[in-house]
Amino acid sequence: MILAFLLALLAFGALLPIIAPLLRGGRPVASRGSFDQAVYRDQLRELDRDIARGLITGEDADAARLEIQRRLLATDKLPTAPSRLSRSPLLAMVVFAVIGAGSVGSYLWLGAPEVPDVPFSGRKAVATVDSQANSLDKATEALSAKLKQNPSDRASWVQYGRNLAMLNQFDKAEDAYRHAMALGQNDPDVMADHAEVLVLQAGGTVTPAAEAALKQVLALDPSNGLARYYLSIAAMQAGEPKQAIDGFQALLAEQPSDSPLRAQLALKIAEAAHSAGIPVPELAKGTPPAQTPGPDANAVANAANMPDAEREAMIRGMVAQLAAKQDADPANLDGWLRLGQAYAVLHEPDKAADAYEKAAKLKPDDISIPLQEVRALLTDQPPTEKLPGRVVALLKRVEASDPDQPLVLWYLGMAAVQDGHADEGRRYWGKLLTKIPQGTEDARMIQSAMDALPKQ
Structure with a gap:
């Protein structure tokens, strides 16, 4: 009400120089x-x-x-001066009404009076987003400076690529991921992130290069959700909507029933069904909601402001709680998988491998679990060191179930060469080369490794 009064007062002040002469007349x-x-x-x-x-x-x-x-x-023959306007209150009222009504009408037509003002809480949230964006810019600049001093830090290249992707600098992000993979950071999650950047770089189109990268990720980790999602998108773009629906439905069946991703997957299924000219199918039911409590928003915010030592202590405390819960409920497959991932993040590969072993006993036919165990054990493994016996045993176990698994072929070939069996290594890598798209960076790397082997 006060704002409306002030606006009316300002409008009257603006019209006063126009209507005042009409009210008092001219001399x-x-x-x-x-x-x-x-x-x-x-x-x-x-x-x-x-x-x-x-x-x-x-x-x-x-x-x-x-x-x-x-x-x-x-x-007497000179022209007389034109007469000034005489006093006319009626004309003043007409001018005031026309200009006032025209201003209000223009605002109602061109403006948006129904849009509410941004509350102070919303302005605070916008300010927080801006602050976070500035923090991300500074963190990315710091990573860039760090990589100039130590360009062989593959973990920093990965984080640098992720930051650049969040800043929508996809060309630079793709280059950062390439640096990380060239340094040996070839786990499926990093490769999937790189493939996603290729898609975003093309404006959402799954290009042939991105599709080849996604298939390579899927060969290493058949359960990788990001690769499966974008390959389903690729099927839609290639005019195979039914294949896309099957892919989205499989992903939907693995999502908890309360997952926010279900709405996005359901939308994609509807788009594919419309493209195929078929009714939207019944959506696959998800898994039960996750019961494992995680940190709330306040805990996450407090952790971000903690010193490094306190933050690590808090994370280790949470992992210890998860481990205690698993000891009390050893049949919880998802819990063992989460515990293995948590230990891997904490750079405790042996504990991570133990957790994956317990998960593998609950689902022995799932080869993705021992492959996750292999990746956990090799996370901090220098490329020049000999593969641990535990890793080789896991690879042999997977080979018995899937002899064409690319990750198995690569590392078993490496183990053979390290043991002095160049011919066996050449056999593994030659078989792997037939599984990799020709002309890719990985294909060139495998060929280079084979060329470096002693001649037969």
């Missing part, structure tokens, strides 16, 4: 002829005073008088 303005007549009459009076004082002769006085009188008569 008459003297014409140029009236001014000239006054001057010439004054000259006649001055001439009479000069004659009286004897300053001018009679003949000169007559001539001067005639000239002044001629000019005085000529002033």
Whole structure:
């Protein structure tokens, strides 16, 4: 109400210079002829005073008088000044009404009066987002400086790529991921992130290069959700909507029933069904909601502001709680998988492998579990060191179930070469080369490794 009053007051102030003259009227303005007549009459009076004082002769006085009188008569022919507006309250009211109504009507037509103001809480949230964006920019700049000093830090290249992707700098992000993979950071999650950047780089189109990268991720980790999602998108774009629906439905069946991803997957299924000209199928039911409690928003915010030592202590405490819960419920497959991932993040590969072993016993036919165990054990493994026996045993176990698994072929070939069996290594890598798209970076790397082997 106060705002409306202030706006009306401002509008009245803006109109006042226009309507005030109409309310009080205009004062008459003297014409140029009236001014000239006054001057010439004054000259006649001055001439009479000069004659009286004897300053001018009679003949000169007559001539001067005639000239002044001629000019005085000529002033009657000068144009008169236009008349000013007279007082007109009615016209003032009309002007005020027309301008006021026009302003209000224009706002109602062109403006958005129904849009509410942003509350202070919302402004605070916007400010927080801006602050987070600035923090991300600074963190990315710091990573760039760090990588200039230590370009062989593959973990920093991965984080640098993720930051650049969040900043929508996809070309630079793709280059950062390539650096990380060239340094040996070839786990499926990093490769999937790289493939996603390729898709985003193309404006959402799954290009042939991105599709080849996604298939490579899926060969290493058949359960990788990101690769399966984008390959389903690729099927839609290739005119195979039914294949896309099957892919989305499989992902939907693995999502908890309360997952926010279900809405996005359901939308994609509807789009694919519409493209195929078929009814939208019944959506696959998800898994039960996850019961494992995680940190709330306040805990996450507090952790972000903690010193590194305190933050790590808090994370280790949470992992210890998860481990205690698993000991009390050893049949919880998802819990063992989460515990293995948590230990891997904490760079405790042996504990991570133990957790994956317990998960594998609950689901022995799932080869993705021992492969996760292999990746956990090799996370901090220098490329030049010999593969641990535990890793080789896991790889042999997977080979018995899936002899064409690319990760198994690569590492078993490496183990054979490290043991001095170049021919066996060449056999593994030659078989792997037939599974990799030709012309890719990975294919060139495998060929280079084979060329470096001793000649037969």
